[in-house]
Amino acid sequence: MTTDTSIAALIDHTLLRPDATPDQIAALCDQARAHGFKSVCVTAIHVPYCAAALRGTQVLTCTVVGFPLGASPTCVKVLETEWAIAHGAREIDMVLSVGDLIAGNHDTVRDDIAAVKKACGDHCLKVIFETCLLTPAQIETACRLSVEAGADFVKTSTGFSSGGATIDAVALMARTVGPDIGVKASGGIATRSDALAMIAAGATRIGASKSIAITTI
Structure with missing residues (x-):
């Protein structure tokens, strides 16, 4: 068996469980190095x-901000980002203020994202929508606000709500943000066919914990 490097290069190898141990994190880094x-x-x-474990490799360290609810004050999200x-x-994968989005408080959502992007500087910012809680129109609005705020990626899900990535949501996000902004599909992607379907729909990054199974051919 070998690794499909074309898919591996798109995967954020993820472990966000609250019970994750240092040994499991060490294994995560070992796997990321080995599979690319x-x-x-x-x-x-x-x-x-x-x-420290990934220094000198091509594998990046990514973390989450305002996770998993998106309900932290902006100043807290900024502090989390700066520290990380x-x-x-x-x-940085930040959760937008979902309740404000649904309520139509668009300036609040945009300003929240923009503040975190400013704290990121040149580093990549992905904005998590929690698409399972949103209508298609709200997903489109979240895309527009993210682009206006300077985000580099839009992302479907935390994996901790009532649903994960769907083909329809990914395709809608890709159409809305256009080719210059990335789309990360995350939540419930467990097989190679899942990942390929998300990529075909427009995903340019995949968030997964089953990364080895996805990339093994």
Whole structure:
């Protein structure tokens, strides 16, 4: 068996469970190096270890901000981002303020994203929508606000709500943001066929914990 490197290069190898142990995080980094994944995506407490373990490799350290609810004040999201980058994170996946989006408080949502992007500087910012909670029109609005705020990617899901990535949501996001903004499909992607379907729909990054199974051929 070999690794499909074309898919591996699109995968954020993810472990965000609250019971993740240091040994499991170490294994995550070992797997990412061995298979050539794009990044490891971990909670902030594990960022310093991952950044050190992956130094000198092409694998990036990614972390989450305002996770999983998106309900933290903007100043807290900014502080999380600054701390994570100072300790070696190179990509930030933030959860937007879902309730504000649904309520139509678009300036609040845009300003929240823009503040985190400013804290990211040149580092990649992905904005998590939690698409399972949104209508198609709200997904389109979230895409527009993310682009206006300077985000680099839009992302479907945390994996901790009532649903994950869907083909329809990914396709809608890709159409809305256009070719210059990435689309990350995350949540429930467990097989190679799942990943290929998301890529065909427009995903340019995949968030997964079953990354080895997805990329083994």
